[in-house]
Amino acid sequence: MRPAYASLDARALRHNLAQVRELTSARVMAIVKANGYGHGLVWVAKTLEGADAFGVASLEEALELRAAGIRQEICLLEGFFEAAEIPVILRERLTPVIHDHHQLEALRGAQSDHRCDAWIKVDTGMHRLGFDPAEVPAVAAELKASPFVDRLGLMSHLASAEEDASPVTLLQIEALERLSIPGFRRSLANSAGIMRWPAAHADWVRPGLMLYGVSPLDRSDAAPARLQPVMTLRSRLISVRRRKQGDAIGYGGAYRCSEDMPVGVVGVGYGDGYPREFRGAASVLVQGRRAPVIGRVSMDMLTVDLRGVPQARVGDEVILWGAGLPVEEVAEAAGTIPYTLLCGLTQRLPRREGP
Ligand SMILES: *Cc1c(COP(=O)(O)O)cnc(C)c1O
Helix, strand or coil, X not given: CCCCEEEECHHHHHHXXXXXXXXXXXXXXXXXXXXXXXXXXHHHHHHCCCCCXXXXXXXXXXXXXXXXXXXXXEEECCCCCCHHHHHHHHHXXXXXXXXXXXXXXXXXXXXXXXXXXXXXXXXXXXXXXCECHHHHHHHHHHHHHCCCEEEEEEECCCCCCCCCCCHHHHHHHHHHHHXXXXXXXXXXXXXXXXXXXXXXCCCEECCCHHHHCCCCCCCCCCCCCCCCCCEEEEEEEEEEEEECCCCEECHHHCEECCCCEEEEEECCCHHHCCCCCCCCCCEEEECCEEEEEECCCCCCCEEEECCCCCCCCCCCEEEEEECCXXXXXXXXXXXXXXXXXXXXXXXXXXXXXXX
């Protein structure tokens, strides 16, 4: 069997949810969109049975959760995309976010005997989805009168929560507070909002990244929570050879050996979701020691400099990120954010529960 896989630590996932609860008394909507940030939608939801609700990006994801027996509230963070989804949402008691007039219009024409809860998305400054604050009273009145809607809430999303002392975030918090409608629950904070902005916690928080043990804040910032990585991307050395001074390694001969040195081949590549482009130096862990990635990353393999681990042998385990090597660090070297690395893992990569 090909040795690349992602191990998933259920204990760490539950620990991170407990860390969220230590930071806030708000209710917790665990965000599991994009296949649970690459960890597996159903596995994450079942492991986080203590969450008060789940947040997904599509009806398809919500139905997969219901089919797996998830009974909690499931929020459709972008609501519905077409009118045909409405009867299914009502039947399955999903909770759509209503962010646009075209959705109100579709709801007016719906036919169903069922009802659901809904969130009204308010644009407090992100300028992506949501109604203008000035439109909200009219939207709220219409939805209150709708035969399909029970409980309502106001949801907004922070644009710059990971920045310390961002004036934008303060304005967003104030804008949502000014809108408060009696009986409406309110939700604003993503992971960065939970970690940095207690004033943004409101009634419901919506952690994604931090549940997976990854911080949205700069690595230089003091971590307000003790998060543990849930995923460790693992493979093995499938070849170890001594190369000669001047040997060029891999496609394009992009790396040239400055001396005689051991070079290892790791059985993982961009076909698994490991990044191909790096700005800074990336490394992996072999026998707990760092080995720099050298040359170009291939689809199924990559090469590492084993001078720092001269006793390395074929079959040794290699950690690409996770335990002992934060994915935040790999993301920084790749000039991206940890979100894209986790979500970018491909389907062929097996996920297995274990530490
Ligand atoms: C993805 C998402 C979140 C979670 O964001 P993190 O930064 O991963 O915590 C919260 N709210 C909404 C609306 C989202 O789309």
